[in-house]
Amino acid sequence: MRCGTDLPVSYFEDDLELWREQAEFAEDPGMFVLPLAPDHLHKANISGGSPYGIRLPDACADGLFVAEVAMPFVDYLNRVFSHGGFPGHPTSPEAWRIRRSLAEGMLPL
Numbered sequence: 001m002r003c004g005t006d007l008p009v010s011y012f013e014d015d016l017e018l019w020r021e022q023a024e025f026a027e028d029p030g031m032f033v034l035p036l037a038p039d040h041l042h043k044a045n046i047s048g049g050s051p052y053g054i055r056l057p058d059a060c061a062d063g064l065f066v067a068e069v070a071m072p073f074v075d076y077l078n079r080v081f082s083h084g085g086f087p088g089h090p091t092s093p094e095a096w097r098i099r100r101s102l103a104e105g106m107l108p109l
Contacts, residue, residue: 015035020032033050033054033066034053034055035050036052036054037052054066054073055070077109078109081109082103084098084101084102084103086102
């Protein structure tokens with residue numbers, strides 16, 4: 001079975017199984033985070049930290065998105081949309097102009 005990426009679901013199942021094995025021996029293993037995207041450093045082609053993802057299991061209607069800061073997923077999407085789809089820090093006045101243009105008229109979810 002395949003999910004919405006080019007990776008087979010078994011890739012993520014392997015990730016979960018590895019977490020379960022490590023959690024067995026950890027004092028406080030934390031929650032499993034299903035990876036969704038590389039962190040901002042990896043996106044800049046720099047070896048970075050853990051990927052961004054959704055904490056699982058989560059019984060909330062709005063799952064917890066884990067990045068530099070954890071926040072409800074819909075809040076994260078609203079932040080991304082308000083920045084024109086690019087939530088990182090712009091590096092030039094032109095980047096700011098493009099972001100403002102892309103975000104213009106976007107309504108929060």
